[in-house]
Amino acid sequence: MRVGLAALVLAAIASGCAQGGAGDEVTPAGGQQPLDAPPARALDSYASRLGAAHAARVAAAHRWGLAQAPLSAPPPPARKPRIRTREGFEVTGHRRLNLPPVFTTVPTRDKVVFLTIDDGAEKDPAFLRMMSDLDVPYTAFLSGYLVKDDPRYFRRMQARGVALNNHTLHHPRLPSLSYRQQKREICGMQRYLAKRFGTRPALFRPSYGSYDRTTLRAAKACGIAYVPLWNQEVFPDRWEYREGDRRLRPGDIVLTHFRGREQWKGSMADMIRRFLNEVRSEGFAVGRLEDYL
Numbered sequence: 477m478r479v480g481l482a483a484l485v486l487a488a489i490a491s492g493c494a495q496g497g498a499g500d501e502v503t504p505a506g507g508q509q510p511l512d513a514p515p516a517r518a519l520d521s522y523a524s525r526l527g528a529a530h531a532a533r534v535a536a537a538h539r540w541g542l543a544q545a546p547l548s549a550p551p552p553p554a555r556k557p558r559i560r561t562r563e564g565f566e567v568t569g570h571r572r573l574n575l576p577p578v579f580t581t582v583p584t585r586d587k588v589v590f591l592t593i594d595d596g597a598e599k600d601p602a603f604l605r606m607m608s609d610l611d612v613p614y615t616a617f618l619s620g621y622l623v624k625d626d627p628r629y630f631r632r633m634q635a636r637g638v639a640l641n642n643h644t645l646h647h648p649r650l651p652s653l654s655y656r657q658q659k660r661e662i663c664g665m666q667r668y669l670a671k672r673f674g675t676r677p678a679l680f681r682p683s684y685g686s687y688d689r690t691t692l693r694a695a696k697a698c699g700i701a702y703v704p705l706w707n708q709e710v711f712p713d714r715w716e717y718r719e720g721d722r723r724l725r726p727g728d729i730v731l732t733h734f735r736g737r738e739q740w741k742g743s744m745a746d747m748i749r750r751f752l753n754e755v756r757s758e759g760f761a762v763g764r765l766e767d768y769l
């Protein structure tokens with residue numbers, strides 16, 4: 477039955493692409509309904525909803541100047557992958573102290589990458605519209621001092637389903653600070669996020685991606701379970717890779733920033749266009765990081 481349904485859905489999507497809506501192609505060829513088939517009308521409306529959603533994505537992609545519509549992400553994994561610290565990223569006693577894992581790629585075979593956006597300086601309303609319109613998930617890592625002048629912008633983001641995570645209060649170089657100072661930066665941001673946004677995230681990204689054993693001990697004490705770094709970074713005018721082969725890998729975490737023309741050669745929309753065009757051309761979809769953790 478699952479195979480039958482998948483085939484019908486594919487047919488609906490194909491027709492949605494061509495005509496902007498699923499037509500009567502959803503009836504299986506030959507007219508023979510298998511005995512356990514659900515009522516044709518129910519399937520028909522399910523398929524046309526999918527077809528309509530796809531048509532909306534195609535139209536949105538066109539509106540925002542993308543080369544192609546982004547691929548839909550596969551369903552979230554039924555079993556969450558086991559996240560381990562990337563080799564070479566461990567601190568002394570990492571396992572023994574059960575410190576949060578530090579990783580740059582999520583172990584998965586799904587052809588997905590994850591978009592993470594840091595800091596919070598630029599508050600571009602067009603960016604919020606673009607991401608909702610395109611229905612592309614992303615994860616924010618916010619630094620308190622950049623959020624404080626306009627938390628409403630990030631509340632709008634949160635209302636659109638984006639998880640707001642911890643990126644310290646003041647964006648310091650953490651390894652130069654004492655345990656108490658590091659804890660103040662991390663726990664202080666947890667308290668700020670709880671007070672302003674009603675969230676106590678389990679995800680923390682150290683400013684500059686720079687951390688030591690003290691950072692991870694402090695993060696753990698503040699309720700942090702994961703420390704995602706990144707394997708690539710995208711800008712409006714270029715793409716930087718951690719690996720030499722300059723390719724996307726399934727589960728790669730991609731970093732970018734809330735920045736605009738003052739700091740960049742382009743807008744946030746330009747950066748997203750570059751990101752989505754590259755991801756699509758390598759046959760990847762954008763997944764939701766939280767679904768895999």
Ligand SMILES: [Zn+2]
Pocket residue numbers: 594595643647683684
């Ligand atoms: Zn940062």
